[in-house]
Amino acid sequence: xxIIEAITKKREVRTLLFLVLLFIVVGFxxxxxxxxxxxxxxxxxxxxxxxxxxxxxxxxxxxNIDISVGGTLGLSAAVSGLIMKNxxxxxxxxxxxxLIGAVVGLINGFGVTKLKISSFIMxxxxxxxxxxxxxxxxxxxxxxxxxxxxxxxxQVQVGGVNVMILMILIGVILxxxxxxxxxxxxxxxxxxxxxxxxxxxxxxVKRYVTYSFVISGVCSALAGxxxxxxxxxxxxxxxxxxEMTVIAAAVLGGVSLSGGVGSVIGASLGAIxxxxxxxxxxxxxxxxxxxxxxxxxxxxxIVVIDAQLNRRNEKRTEKERMRARVLQKSEPKVPKExxxxxxxx
Amino acid sequence: xxxKIPKWNLxxxxxxxxxxxxFGLINPRFWNISILLNSFNDFVAIAIIGFFVTFVxxxxxxxxxxxxxxxxxxxxxxxxxxxxxxxxxxxVIIAITVGGLCGLINGILIAYGxxxxxxxxxxxxxxxxxxxxxxxxxxxASSYEGISGFSEEFSSLAYGTVLGIPNSVILFxxxxxxxxxxxxxxxxxxxxxxxxxxxxxxxxxxxxxxxIIASTYVLSGLSAGVAGVMLTSYLGSARADFGSEYLMSILxxxxxxxxxxxxxxxxxxxxxxxxxIVGFLQVGLQxxxxxxxxxxxxxxxxxxxxxxxLSVSAGSKNSIKKLLMxxxxxxEGEV
Numbered sequence: 001x002x003i004i005e006a007i008t009k010k011r012e013v014r015t016l017l018f019l020v021l022l023f024i025v026v027g028f029x030x031x032x033x034x035x036x037x038x039x040x041x042x043x044x045x046x047x048x049x050x051x052x053x054x055x056x057x058x059x060x061x062x063x064n065i066d067i068s069v070g071g072t073l074g075l076s077a078a079v080s081g082l083i084m085k086n087x088x089x090x091x092x093x094x095x096x097x098x099l100i101g102a103v104v105g106l107i108n109g110f111g112v113t114k115l116k117i118s119s120f121i122m123x124x125x126x127x128x129x130x131x132x133x134x135x136x137x138x139x140x141x142x143x144x145x146x147x148x149x150x151x152x153x154x155q156v157q158v159g160g161v162n163v164m165i166l167m168i169l170i171g172v173i174l175x176x177x178x179x180x181x182x183x184x185x186x187x188x189x190x191x192x193x194x195x196x197x198x199x200x201x202x203x204x205v206k207r208y209v210t211y212s213f214v215i216s217g218v219c220s221a222l223a224g225x226x227x228x229x230x231x232x233x234x235x236x237x238x239x240x241x242x243e244m245t246v247i248a249a250a251v252l253g254g255v256s257l258s259g260g261v262g263s264v265i266g267a268s269l270g271a272i273x274x275x276x277x278x279x280x281x282x283x284x285x286x287x288x289x290x291x292x293x294x295x296x297x298x299x300x301x302i303v304v305i306d307a308q309l310n311r312r313n314e315k316r317t318e319k320e321r322m323r324a325r326v327l328q329k330s331e332p333k334v335p336k337e338x339x340x341x342x343x344x345x
Numbered sequence: 346x347x348x349k350i351p352k353w354n355l356x357x358x359x360x361x362x363x364x365x366x367x368f369g370l371i372n373p374r375f376w377n378i379s380i381l382l383n384s385f386n387d388f389v390a391i392a393i394i395g396f397f398v399t400f401v402x403x404x405x406x407x408x409x410x411x412x413x414x415x416x417x418x419x420x421x422x423x424x425x426x427x428x429x430x431x432x433x434x435x436x437v438i439i440a441i442t443v444g445g446l447c448g449l450i451n452g453i454l455i456a457y458g459x460x461x462x463x464x465x466x467x468x469x470x471x472x473x474x475x476x477x478x479x480x481x482x483x484x485x486a487s488s489y490e491g492i493s494g495f496s497e498e499f500s501s502l503a504y505g506t507v508l509g510i511p512n513s514v515i516l517f518x519x520x521x522x523x524x525x526x527x528x529x530x531x532x533x534x535x536x537x538x539x540x541x542x543x544x545x546x547x548x549x550x551x552x553x554x555x556x557i558i559a560s561t562y563v564l565s566g567l568s569a570g571v572a573g574v575m576l577t578s579y580l581g582s583a584r585a586d587f588g589s590e591y592l593m594s595i596l597x598x599x600x601x602x603x604x605x606x607x608x609x610x611x612x613x614x615x616x617x618x619x620x621x622i623v624g625f626l627q628v629g630l631q632x633x634x635x636x637x638x639x640x641x642x643x644x645x646x647x648x649x650x651x652x653x654x655l656s657v658s659a660g661s662k663n664s665i666k667k668l669l670m671x672x673x674x675x676x677e678g679e680v
Contacts, residue, residue, distance in 0.1 A: 065463070115653040118606040120407070120463075121596070122652075128593055128645030136639075247467060257461050289482035292475025300454065300468035307460045 011254030011306075012266040018302075019273050026280040033283040043165050044154075046275035048223045048230070050168055052246045053253070053267035054175055055219025058212040060250055061179070063192035063259025064112060064119035066213060068104065069220040069246060071130030073239035076100040077224030078134050081143035081234045090150050097221040104130060105217025109210030127243065135236055143234040154229040164226070176264050188212060192259025248299050249274045254306075273298075353603035353655070357618040364622060368629030375632055381625070385513040386503060386579050388624035390415065390572035391591055392517055392617065395598040396524035397568040399616045400561040402599055403528075403541045405608030406462035408562060410451060410469035411569040411595055415588025417477040418444045418573030423492030423583025424484050426499075433499045441570035447473050448566015452559030470592075477585035491584035495577070503579035516575060517617075520568065524613045527564075537561060541608035597644055598623055601651045623647070 027034040052069050059066040079100055080093035104126060111122040156163040178185040187208045190198045198205055228234055247257075253270025255262025277295055281288060369376040394411040401408045418440040425436035447469065454465045481492075505512045528534040539547040540554045547554050569588075577583050601619035604611025626647070627640050 111649060111653070117649060117652045121600055121606055122649060124593055124596060125645040125649035128641045128648075132639060132642040132645070244467060244470060248471065251464050251467075257463055287482055289478045290475070292471050293479050294475070296468050296470070296472030296475050300465060300472065303460055303464050303468065304454055304458045307458060311459065 049271035055216035070239035070242035072220035076221035101221025105214035109213035392620035413474035414569035444570020452562030491582035493582035
């Protein structure tokens with residue numbers, strides 16, 4: 001029993017259970033939903049969001065937020081797309097995309113740590129700026145006719161499993177290990193959990209906050225490449241509104257917006273849930289316009305329930321602590337003789 | 346007298362004046378007062394919501410669902426008046442009430458459910474725009490063209506004038522006065538500030554801070570409802586995606602107006618001035634022949650620069666204070 005309790009207390013497990021439940025319920029209505037082909041498709045279309053969610057988790061762990069992911073995605077995808085279209089090599093294009101992501105992240109980090117701008121405002125501004133730069137750079141046109149070799153990258157299969165899925169899943173697990181097991185990886189949640197405490201422990205807070213934004217920027221750029229490879233063209237509004245979906249996914253997966261709590265696995269599961277709802281609606285023959293309502297309502301319900309559960313747990317531990325203290329006090333520490341002396345006076 | 350006006354507001358007034366002069370020099374048509382007054386139509390919706398989002402941000406929260414409530418109220422107005430056949434003014438009142446209800450849901454979940462404002466209003470953003478899309482889908486209206494065919498009477502709401510002043514300007518001033526009086530001249534306004542400065546202290550001094558917090562979201566929802574109706578009247582049709590791109594602009598004017606994003610400090614006057622600055626900036630850039638694509642760049646830079654400037658000036662003020670204190674301490678030591 002205690003093992004089950006311990007497992008269900010973990011936020012990621014609850015998210016996973018919810019995902020399994022979603023698949024089972026929809027599977028009852030339409031058994032095709034459970035086919036391996038569909039599951040792989042769901043995974044494939046959520047890859048982009050998983051990559052974004054992993055990067056965003058770094059930022060969220062430090063207690064900041066990054067709204068600019070959609071803009072970075074669009075800009076890096078467009079620039080690298082144009083390079084490839086004009087005959088540049090794929091590797092060069094990928095390097096440029098990553099560089100753009102890193103630079104945008106560096107600017108965000110600089111604004112937040114040095115200029116002390118609230119991360120929400122800073123990245124909101126950068127979102128707008130990157131969008132405009134993308135439109136200027138591409139002259140407001142779509143980037144089409146990407147080289148076939150690049151488009152094929154997202155379709156390579158080994159043993160019936162898409163290679164990109166495998167690569168990203170392994171990547172998520174490695175990042176998870178880094179964040180939970182290594183000393184430096186735990187700096188991120190330490191900063192978000194208690195910034196003053198982290199400073200006292202000698203964590204280079206500003207540097208790691210900047211790192212988190214750079215990582216998020218690079219992940220957005222990688223997501224842009226995934227997007228370009230999967231879709232095959234880059235429209236001027238590529239990545240529009242992605243940021244809200246990704247934040248919602250991370251929150252669904254148990255990453256706290258106040259920092260310090262959450263894992264990349266949870267965030268990735270949240271991303272899969274957000275995307276699976278789309279295809280679930282199709283399989284349940286519900287019109288697609290219900291999508292936003294369902295994901296919005298789901299987000300609110302899960303978050304509110306989670307907050308109440310957390311608060312109850314906190315109250316319980318507080319009560320136990322109080323009780324322990326009362327027990328300690330009830331044991332007389334003062335020797336009897338002294339007491340009698342005190343009372344005698 | 347001058348000392349009483351916050352310095353940031355003076356800066357904003359200077360920026361506004363220089364903006365008018367510069368754009369006027371580029372294109373003299375910018376100095377035409379009727380054009381300037383009519384341009385209020387383009388940003389009055391943003392400004393109205395901004396006034397009341399200022400309240401929310403002063404209490405230390407944030408409301409990003411305003412834009413989606415615009416779409417919802419627009420669709421509700423359209424469906425009730427055009428497809429159900431209700432009287433247009435009853436439809437308008439119901440739509441604004443719906444906006445208030447959305448705000449109430451936000452407020453209750455944030456204040457009493459103690460969930461982060463950002464998360465709830467993000468959920469609200471998805472939910473309310475989702476409901477609008479569902480309403481359009483269920484009613485069978487074209488989601489692209491929207492619901493149109495409103496009466497003359499209704500479109501005069503945006504295009505009419507009183508004594509030669511466009512209705513949008515009058516609405517702007519009216520909502521500004523309501524927000525100003527509420528925030529700066531009433532007990533309620535003091536409570537809003539107190540809640541933002543220190544919620545615990547406010548709680549201990551007998552203020553029902555939860556109610557105050559929830560009420561600010563209701564106000565913000567109601568204002569989004571009014572904005573939605575205004576926008577529907579101005580554009581002549583009801584669509585679910587109205588206001589979806591307003592998130593950035595609303596926050597820009599509130600922050601540019603000098604309201605601290607962390608709460609406790611700010612004002613409606615700054616928001617009003619900032620909304621006019623951003624609004625005129627767009628008109629001016631368009632008149633100056635700069636393509637609309639670049640306008641986002643200007644507002645994005647404006648947002649970041651204004652916040653950086655505000656935080657740097659606050660920081661330098663603090664460090665100067667510290668320096669002065671150290672100096673006075675040294676002097677005392679010498680004596």
